[in-house]
Amino acid sequence: xxxxxxxxxxxxxxxxxxxxxxxxxxxxxxxxxxxxxxxxxxxxxxxxxxxxxxxxxxxxxxxxxxxxxxxxxxxxxxxxxxxxxxxxxxxxxxxxxxxxxxxxxxxxxxxxxxxxxxxxxxxxxxxxxxxxxxxxxxxxxxxxxxxxxxxxxxxxxxxxxxxxxxxxxxxxxxxxxxxxxxxxxxxxxxxxxxxxxxxxxxxxxxxxxxxxxxxxxxxxxxxxxxxxxxxxxxxxxxxxxxxxxxxxxxxxxxxxxxxxxxxxxxxxxxxxxxxxxxxxxxxxxxxxxxxxxxxxxxxxxxxxxxxxxxxxxxxxx
Numbered sequence: 001x002x003x004x005x006x007x008x009x010x011x012x013x014x015x016x017x018x019x020x021x022x023x024x025x026x027x028x029x030x031x032x033x034x035x036x037x038x039x040x041x042x043x044x045x046x047x048x049x050x051x052x053x054x055x056x057x058x059x060x061x062x063x064x065x066x067x068x069x070x071x072x073x074x075x076x077x078x079x080x081x082x083x084x085x086x087x088x089x090x091x092x093x094x095x096x097x098x099x100x101x102x103x104x105x106x107x108x109x110x111x112x113x114x115x116x117x118x119x120x121x122x123x124x125x126x127x128x129x130x131x132x133x134x135x136x137x138x139x140x141x142x143x144x145x146x147x148x149x150x151x152x153x154x155x156x157x158x159x160x161x162x163x164x165x166x167x168x169x170x171x172x173x174x175x176x177x178x179x180x181x182x183x184x185x186x187x188x189x190x191x192x193x194x195x196x197x198x199x200x201x202x203x204x205x206x207x208x209x210x211x212x213x214x215x216x217x218x219x220x221x222x223x224x225x226x227x228x229x230x231x232x233x234x235x236x237x238x239x240x241x242x243x244x245x246x247x248x249x250x251x252x253x254x255x256x257x258x259x260x261x262x263x264x265x266x267x268x269x270x271x272x273x274x275x276x277x278x279x280x281x282x283x284x285x286x287x288x289x290x291x292x293x294x295x296x297x298x299x300x301x302x303x304x305x306x307x308x309x310x311x312x313x314x315x316x317x
Contacts, residue, residue, distance in 0.1 A: 049256045049257055049258075050255075050256055050258060050268050050269055050270060050271055051256075051269060051270040051271070052252060052255055052256050052270075052271050052273060053270065053271070053272045053273065054252070054273050054276075055272050055273060055274050056273055056274050056275050056276055056299075058248060058276065059248070059276050059277055059278070061245070061247060061248050062245055062278070063244065063245060064242045064243065064244055064245060065206075065242060065243060065245050065278065065294045065315070065316075066206060066239060066240075066241070066242050066243075067240050067241055067242065067243050067291055067292065067293050067294070067316065068205065068237035068238065068239060068240055068280070068291060068292040069237065069238050069239075069240035069290065069291055070235045070236065070237060070289055070290050070291065070292070071236045071237065071238050072128070072129050072235055072236050074111075074126045074127055075113070075124055075125070075126045075127075075129055076126075077093065077095065077113065080093055080113040080115075080124045080126070081093065081113075083122075083124055083131060084113075084115045084122050084124070086163045086164060087120075087122050087133055087163065088117070089115040089117050089120075089122055090117075091115055091116070091117060093113035093114055093115045093124075094113070094114045094115075094116075095111060095113060096111065096112050096113070096114055097109045097110070097111055098110055098112070098286075100286070100288075110125075110126065110127055110286060110288070111125075111126040111127075112124060112125045112126060112286075113126070118137075119135055119136045119137035119138070120133070120134070120135045120136075121133070121134055121136070125285040125286060127286070127287075127288040128214070128233065128235060128285045128286070128287070128288070128289070129235070129236075130231075130232060130233040130285030131230070131231070131232045132230065132231050132232075133229065133230040133231075134228065134229045134230070135222075135226075135228045135229070138222050138223065138226065138228040139196070139220070139222065139228050139229055140195060140196075141195060141222065141223065142179060142193045142194070142195055143193075143194050143195055143196065143222060143223040144223060145223055145224050145225075146176070146194045146195075146196070146197060146221075146222075146223065147197060147221060147225045148197075149174035149175070149176060149197055150174070151225070152174050152197035152199055152221040152225075153172055153174050153199055155199075155219075155221050155225050155227065156174075156199035156201075156219035156221065156227070159219055159227045159230070160217070160219065165217070165232060167201045167203075167217050167234070169203065169204045169205065170201040170202055170203050170204060170217070171201075171202045171204070172199065172200070172201055172202075173199070173200045173202065174197055174198070174199045174200075175197070175198050175200075176194055176196075176197050176198075177194070177195045177196040177197065177198055177220075178192045178193065178194060178195065179192070179193045179194075179195050180192050181193075195222075196220050196221060196222050196228065196229075197220070197221045198218060198219075198220045198221075199218070199219045199220070199221065200216055200217070200218050201216060201217040201218075201219075202215065202216050203215035203216060203234060203282070205237065205280050205292065208277070208278050208279045208280060208294070209277075209279040209280075209297065210279060210280045210281070210282045210292070211261070211279050211280070211281050211282070211295060211297055211310060211312050212261060212262070212281045212282045212283055212284070212312070213233055213282060213283065213284045213285065214233050214234075214235060214281070214282020214283050214284070214285075214289060214292075215233070215234070215280070215282040216231070216233060216234075217230075217231065217232045217233075217234055218230065218231040233282065233284075233285050235282065235289065235292075237292055240291060243293060243294070243316040243317065244316070244317040245278075245294060245315050245316065245317070246296075246314075246315055246316075246317055248276070248296065251296035251298075251313045251315065254313045254314075255271070255273075255296075255298055255311060255313055259313065259314075260311040260312055260313055261281055261295065261311075261312040261313075261314075262311070262312070264302065264304070264305075264309070264311075266304045267304075268302050268303075268304060269303070270302070270303060271298075271300045271301070271302055271311075272300060272301045272302075273298050273299065273300050274299050274300065274301060274308065275297075275298070275299030275308075276296065276297070276298055276299070277296075277297050278294055278295070278296060278297065278315060279294070279295055279297045279312070280292045280293065280294055280295065281293065281295045281312055281314075293314065293315070293316040294315040294316055295312040295313060295314055295315050296312070296313045296314075296315045297310055297311075297312050298310065298311045298312075298313070
């Protein structure tokens with residue numbers, strides 16, 4: 001009798017959480033689980049273009065849009081200690097210096113502060129003020145008493161208020177993280193167990209979504225309603241004038257050449273665009289971003305992914 005090969009896997013949304021958790025260790029974070037930041041456009045048989053099919057109504061094309069200046073100053077060690085105290089960390093941090101470009105020996109160094117208290121940690125990036133908190137003993141565990149998604153939102157909001165964190169102009173989403181038991185020979189899900197509820201606060205500026213890693217707060221709720229993970233990458237902005245916006249046709253040309261903020265890791269030959277809008281782009285915590293500029297945001301389907309992903313093209317001239 002053939003024995004089924006069983007594998008415990010998380011649902012696709014769990015992969016998104018893992019990306020966030022991995023950032024806590026490596027300072028990398030991605031907007032979609034299907035894409036990551038790379039430095040060069042991926043070639044496709046030495047041709048840097050893909051076929052783009054537009055399957056959506058075209059939006060209005062404004063001539064100009066506001067840009068915003070980042071006003072946050074670098075976090076000092078004493079300021080990092082003060083932030084950590086809000087999360088009940090009283091120890092001295094480990095000060096970590098790392099190169100902006102690891103492959104470049106002459107690359108300037110950046111600083112982050114790492115605090116540890118048993119299984120709990122908090123990491124603060126000096127240049128972006130991004131904060132990550134986690135309890136490694138209580139993350140990614142099957143839960144026996146997980147709150148509902150609506151209750152998890154209330155718990156997350158209370159958690160932010162307790163730590164003096166204000167999140168304005170944001171939408172709120174909650175999603176239950178499940179652990180699936182999968183028969184790999186049939187791809188049939190045999191069992192599901194709840195693990196955590198991930199609550200996301202997604203930032204908007206001028207009514208437009210902030211894409212990328214620099215526009216969200218995440219609070220993950222575990223067993224008995226306990227917050228077990230927290231990520232804040234939410235830079236302070238002030239108006240800094242306006243910029244001309246490239247025509248949509250020019251943005252589509254850039255999309256065809258994959259001149260986008262985050263390039264898919266797997267080669268793409270065709271893209272179906274099912275939504276187009278304008279937004280802003282916030283970079284990963286380790287980047288010292290000075291301005292937020294508009295981007296054209298394309299909701300796309302590809303032959304290499306079952307999910308809709310967002311590809312962002314610089315909209316400022």
